[in-house]
Amino acid sequence: xxxxxxxxxxxxxxxxxxxxxxxxxxxxxxxxxxxxxxxxxxxxxxxxxxxxxxxxxxxxxxxxxxxxxxxxxxxxxxxxxxxxxxxxxxxxxxxxxxxxxxxxxxxxxxxxxxxxxxxxxxxxxxxxxxxxxxxxxxxxxxxxxxxxxxxxxxxxxxxxxxxxxxxxxxxxxxxxxxxxxxxxxxxxxxxxxxxxxxxxxxxxxxxxxxxxxxxxxxxxxxxxxxxxxxxxxxxxxxxxxxxxxxxxxxxxxxxxxxxxxxxxxxxxxxxxxxxxxxxxxxxxxxxxxxxxxxxxxxxxxxxxxxxxxxxxxxxxxxxxxxxxxxxxxxxxxxxxx
Ligand code: GLN
Numbered sequence: 001x002x003x004x005x006x007x008x009x010x011x012x013x014x015x016x017x018x019x020x021x022x023x024x025x026x027x028x029x030x031x032x033x034x035x036x037x038x039x040x041x042x043x044x045x046x047x048x049x050x051x052x053x054x055x056x057x058x059x060x061x062x063x064x065x066x067x068x069x070x071x072x073x074x075x076x077x078x079x080x081x082x083x084x085x086x087x088x089x090x091x092x093x094x095x096x097x098x099x100x101x102x103x104x105x106x107x108x109x110x111x112x113x114x115x116x117x118x119x120x121x122x123x124x125x126x127x128x129x130x131x132x133x134x135x136x137x138x139x140x141x142x143x144x145x146x147x148x149x150x151x152x153x154x155x156x157x158x159x160x161x162x163x164x165x166x167x168x169x170x171x172x173x174x175x176x177x178x179x180x181x182x183x184x185x186x187x188x189x190x191x192x193x194x195x196x197x198x199x200x201x202x203x204x205x206x207x208x209x210x211x212x213x214x215x216x217x218x219x220x221x222x223x224x225x226x227x228x229x230x231x232x233x234x235x236x237x238x239x240x241x242x243x244x245x246x247x248x249x250x251x252x253x254x255x256x257x258x259x260x261x262x263x264x265x266x267x268x269x270x271x272x273x274x275x276x277x278x279x280x281x282x283x284x285x286x287x288x289x290x291x292x293x294x295x296x297x298x299x300x301x302x303x304x305x306x307x308x309x310x311x312x313x314x315x316x317x318x319x320x321x322x323x324x325x326x327x328x329x330x331x332x333x334x335x336x337x
Contacts, residue, residue: 177212
């Protein structure tokens with residue numbers, strides 16, 4: 001991953017963001033410096049995703065005090081896709097508890113692509129990673145509700161509370177994926193055979209396909225991320241969505257697995273938990289500070305937005321978000337930076 005951030009320097013993780021005007025300036029710069037980048041390809045394995053305008057590019061930072069900074073196509077709607085996995089995971093952890101999800105789904109990166117069947121086989125049917133399709137299907141199977149319709153309502157309501165507004169379903173995206181998701185159906189059947197899904201697996205795939213087809217914008221992703229950054233309280237609506245401990249669990253999982261098999265590289269270069277989706281969105285969470293939402297449809301080989309990664313890398317450096325960057329001050333006044 002080539003993440004040219006220019007000469008912005010490395011600000012340390014300070015505990016607070018710089019002032020309002022500086023954040024405005026940096027969000028605009030993150031957009032400007034990457035807008036001409038054309039690298040990557042739009043996803044086409046879900047046929048309708050190939051029809052997107054590849055030039056679209058939006059960036060948003062939502063601060064934990066509710067302040068919003070926007071650049072470019074930050075209000076353009078697109079399907080949330082895999083980013084839903086992070087928020088459904090949080091809702092399920094909140095509803096059924098840390099241990100149940102840990103035992104049933106796991107928290108480790110498989111090191112394999114998001115739609116890997118091999119990963120399930122290599123782990124004796126244990127999904128391990130809730131941020132790829134097998135683990136996400138096992139997580140969606142744990143959603144409270146006696147019927148698929150009740151589970152779907154739980155998810156749609158929960159994601160709306162994260163975003164602070166109702167999120168519509170893109171019927172065309174849903175229909176396009178539902179017609180071509182044989183692989184996800186196969187994964188769900190396989191998980192059923194291993195006792196990791198104990199309800200109708202095809203109904204689980206249908207709910208999962210719907211959750212992936214919810215429409216969000218970069219602004220929505222930023223607010224959803226800011227809710228995880230704010231201990232589970234949506235900073236725009238003031239509503240508590242999940243417990244603070246659930247945010248901690250979710251962010252640990254995102255740090256390990258949010259960018260598929262490139263998660264280590266992302267954490268190494270950018271240093272904050274994030275989650276990407278194949279429609280081109282990325283949500284990034286700087287605990288206690290902000291959420292970042294980006295949207296740009298061209299993807300790298302792992303399915304992560306190229307411009308989204310670059311813009312986020314720039315913001316992480318310039319805003320001092322990297323959780324591993326410290327400035328230790330000793331009692332005699334020495335500073336490590
Ligand atoms: N709905 C997509 C799928 O299941 C989500 C994948 C993704 O965003 N990586 O294939």
